[in-house]
Amino acid sequence: MTMTRRFELLKKLVPLLQDELVISNIGFPSQELYRLGDRKEYFYMLGSMGMASSIGLGVSLGTHRRVLVIDGDGSVLMNLGTLATIANFGPENYTLLIVDNGAYGSTGDQPTHTSGKTDLAAMARGAGVSSVMEVGVADMADALARARQNPGPHIIVIRVAPGSPSLKPIPLSPVHIRDRFMGELKGDRERTICA
């Protein structure tokens, strides 16, 4: 049996999204998400590898809306301190989904340490995150539902196979991505004030 790759996982994830704000990791993950249907709730990270989990943390502290970060093993390994900061400062509306394919996918699938001895779920627990869910692709919907129903911060780790389809870079400018995402949040604040 061939293991699911990230692209197939994202295909299953997109229909499960509700009104979450989504921060998507640099490189192929963002390109794949864009290919599956662009949405104004998406913030595509174009540079600064490792920062997705931190950007999402900042967003989640400034809004009551649920925030989902789609991150990778290589990026989390590049910013490991984020696990401790999430544990100590992460709010209830924050969920970090680590799609762990054991490889630096965007640079040619060189192995990361999670394909060796390193266990990111155990590291997240060690960092003090109390809600860490290590699930298979088949249980992703359940894990996301639990994250919605219970106060976070949550970290979900799903192992997949390496490999990515060949896609083009996202044809959106950074400022366009910024303005659209901020507009979505601003609309949200105005709706709250009117309510």
Place this chain on the structure above:
Amino acid sequence: MPTVSRRLLNSLKGEGADFFVTVPCKLSADLVYLITQDKEIIHVAPTREEEGVGICAGAYLSGKMPVMVIQNSGIGNSVNALAALTRLYRLPLLLLCTHRGSPGEAIGAQVPMGMAVKGVLDAVDIPHFSFNHPSAVGEVGRLVAYTKVAQRPVAALLGFDFWRKGDQA
């Protein structure tokens, strides 16, 4: 007269800063303490300045006005995120740096980065301003408006006399 740290925090808040990320320094210890005690603002302590740059980017996207209180050495730890995130997406961020390794420094190991920091900021097109007297708290506060209008990160380098004289002023 309130301490320089109290006046600086009031000035920053008065200009609209409401989200503070801090990495400690001996010089800013009083300011960081006041930030942790202030219920009107959001405070996060990251493990490393680069992480803080990411958190501040997200905070701005959510409608907050972020300030990072760090040592100048933290600029070195953050260069890629400052260039490829904050600059790339044109996000405001006030980098409030204690200027370690500048005149008044007692630890030689701080000097190399103290000397390098302006060149590093220049290399990634981040405007920087040096302040060395506590009477500058109003000017420092007004950098909040400047980073917003410039749509890019802006750095304040706060030398030893900014903090030292402040406790007597």
